[in-house]
Amino acid sequence: MRKSDRAAQARRELDRKFAAANVEPIRARPRGGWIRAIRAGLGMSQEALAARLEITGPSVARLEKNELNEAISIGKLAQVARAMDCQLVYALVPNTNLENTVQQQARRVAATTLGYVAATMDLEDQAVEADGLAEQLGRQVRRVIDDNRQWTGR
DSSP, X not given: OOHHHHHHHHHHXXXXXXXXXXXXXXXXXXXXXXXXXXXXXXXXXXHHHHHHHTSOHHHHHHHHHHHHTTOOOHHHHHHHHHXXXXXXXXXXXXXXXXXXXXXXXXXXXXXXXXXXXXXXXXXXXXXXXXXXXXXXXXXXXXXXXXXXXXXXXX
16 A cells, blocks of 8 residues: 555544544633633642642642643643543644645645746746646646645645
């Protein structure tokens, strides 16, 4: 199996998983952060969480601030989650499906390449009709993806 075929298969599998998951309700972090929201929901003070983590109360405040500033490590977040009897669920959730992202990026690369070719042909008085250009673009997009050049542009 070619590398591009394996990548396409992986995209399809991940796209199916993301389509089946309902992450919308938790996509947006609570205003004060997840640590603070869960801690408050449990009725747990910063001092109580600090005791469970074997750190100081001000350190918990720093953890909560670091979460909001995206400066907390995944390991530390997992440790905090365990201290609150939670499980850290870590995921990168695409804004659109992966296939769409790859197609759009390949189209940009292909359009840049074809734009250069079309301009050159135009200069040589060999302009390509719009229908022909769309067909060439489609072929070029497939080539870019097959060659896995959508991210390098080469």
